Amino acid sequence: MERQRLGDRPTLQAFVHNQPHLTISERLDHYCDEATFVDWEQDSPGLPDWQTSWRHLVADGTVAELTNPSEANQTREFPPPVTAPPT
Numbered sequence: 598m599e600r601q602r603l604g605d606r607p608t609l610q611a612f613v614h615n616q617p618h619l620t621i622s623e624r625l626d627h628y629c630d631e632a633t634f635v636d637w638e639q640d641s642p643g644l645p646d647w648q649t650s651w652r653h654l655v656a657d658g659t660v661a662e663l664t665n666p667s668e669a670n671q672t673r674e675f676p677p678p679v680t681a682p683p684t
Contacts, residue, residue: 609636625661631670632661647678 612618625632635658639645645653655673660666669675 630667633658
């Protein structure tokens with residue numbers, strides 16, 4: 598099965614290296630004590646659900662360097678997301 602991509606690497610890099618991402622990244626310490634990032638490719642074009650995103654984050658996330666990180670940030674031991682039950 599061929600992988601479908603929502604975007605491409607140059608588009609992602611253009612976003613990361615420009616505003617508003619740059620300003621927010623520079624102030625990460627001011628805003629939070631947890632900041633972990635993850636990047637992956639998937640077979641479907643749709644957005645992943647919260648559980649899938651969480652699994653990738655704790656398994657493969659890159660921890661940001663923060664002045665006062667929480668213990669969870671250092672270990673990536675984040676609780677799974679709480680989602681509303683189906684209606």
